[in-house]
Amino acid sequence: MQDKYFPLQLAECCLRGISRVILLNNPLSGALILAALLLESPWQALLWMLGLLWMLVSHVILTCMCVCSEEVSSGLHGFNGMLVALLMGLFSSAGDWYWWLLLPVCLGGVATSFLYSSLASFLGRWDLPVSVFPFNTVTLLYLACTGTSNPYFPNYPAQPTGAPESTNHTQLHVPQLLQGALLGVGQIFACVTLGPSLLILGAVFLFSPILAVSAISIMAALTMKPQGLFAPSPM
Incomplete structure (x- = not known):
C-alpha cells in the first residue's frame, strides 16, 4: 500500500486499527468487524470510526509520521480512540443520533493520541507496551467530568448488579x-x-x-x- 493514494492508505490503517482491538492485523478482518458494527448500530459505528480516525490523524500530524510507516500502517495508532468512542456511546443516556456526543468523541480520540505518544516515550525506556492504558485513562476522566446530571453529556448511573440466585442445576x-x-x-x-x-x-x-x-x-x-x-x- 506504500505506493497507493493517501485515502487508500488511510482506509487500510483504519481497518487494521479496528481489527487490532482483538489482536488481529488484517484489513479484511477489520472490514468484517466494521460490517458487524454497522449491522448492530450505525450510530455506534459512526462514533467508533470517528474516534479511531481522529486518533490516527492527530498522531500522524503530531509526530510528523507518514501513513505508510510501520507502526501507523499496522493499526497500532487508532484502536485506543475507537475504544474511547465505544464506551462514550454505550454510557451515554442521551440516546442514538445525539450529535453533541461527536464533540467528546473527537476530542477523546485526540487526547488518546497525546497520551499514547507521551507514554510511549516514557515506557519505551523499559521496553514496556503502552497497550490500552490511554483508552482507560481518557474514558475514566470523561466519566468523572460528566456524570449522570450533565446537561449535554448525561451518562447512565453505575449501579451494582444484584447477587445471582443460588439454585441447583444439573x-x-x-x-x-x-x-x-x-x-x-x-x-x-x-x-x-x-x-x-x-x-x-x-x-x-x-x-x-x-x-x-x-x-x-x-x-x-x-x-x-x-x-x-x-x-x-x-x-
Missing part, C-alpha cells in the same frame, strides 16, 4: 451454551445480537482459524455458569 442446554459463546465474542465490540457476533467470529477465523476455535472454546467455558445455561433436572 441439565445443560447445549444450544444456549453455543449461542452464549458466539455472543461472548460479539460482546468485545458491544454487539448483543447473533448476526454481528458471527461476522466478528468470521473476522477472527479469516486471520487465524486456530484463534477462532480457541475463542469459541474459551467463551463456551466461561458461559458455563448456573444462570440460564443449566436448568433444574426433572423431578
Whole structure:
C-alpha cells in the first residue's frame, strides 16, 4: 500500500486499527468487524470510526509520521480512540443520533493520541507496551467530568448488579451454551445480537482459524455458569 493514494492508505490503517482491538492485523478482518458494527448500530459505528480516525490523524500530524510507516500502517495508532468512542456511546443516556456526543468523541480520540505518544516515550525506556492504558485513562476522566446530571453529556448511573440466585442445576442446554459463546465474542465490540457476533467470529477465523476455535472454546467455558445455561433436572 506504500505506493497507493493517501485515502487508500488511510482506509487500510483504519481497518487494521479496528481489527487490532482483538489482536488481529488484517484489513479484511477489520472490514468484517466494521460490517458487524454497522449491522448492530450505525450510530455506534459512526462514533467508533470517528474516534479511531481522529486518533490516527492527530498522531500522524503530531509526530510528523507518514501513513505508510510501520507502526501507523499496522493499526497500532487508532484502536485506543475507537475504544474511547465505544464506551462514550454505550454510557451515554442521551440516546442514538445525539450529535453533541461527536464533540467528546473527537476530542477523546485526540487526547488518546497525546497520551499514547507521551507514554510511549516514557515506557519505551523499559521496553514496556503502552497497550490500552490511554483508552482507560481518557474514558475514566470523561466519566468523572460528566456524570449522570450533565446537561449535554448525561451518562447512565453505575449501579451494582444484584447477587445471582443460588439454585441447583444439573441439565445443560447445549444450544444456549453455543449461542452464549458466539455472543461472548460479539460482546468485545458491544454487539448483543447473533448476526454481528458471527461476522466478528468470521473476522477472527479469516486471520487465524486456530484463534477462532480457541475463542469459541474459551467463551463456551466461561458461559458455563448456573444462570440460564443449566436448568433444574426433572423431578
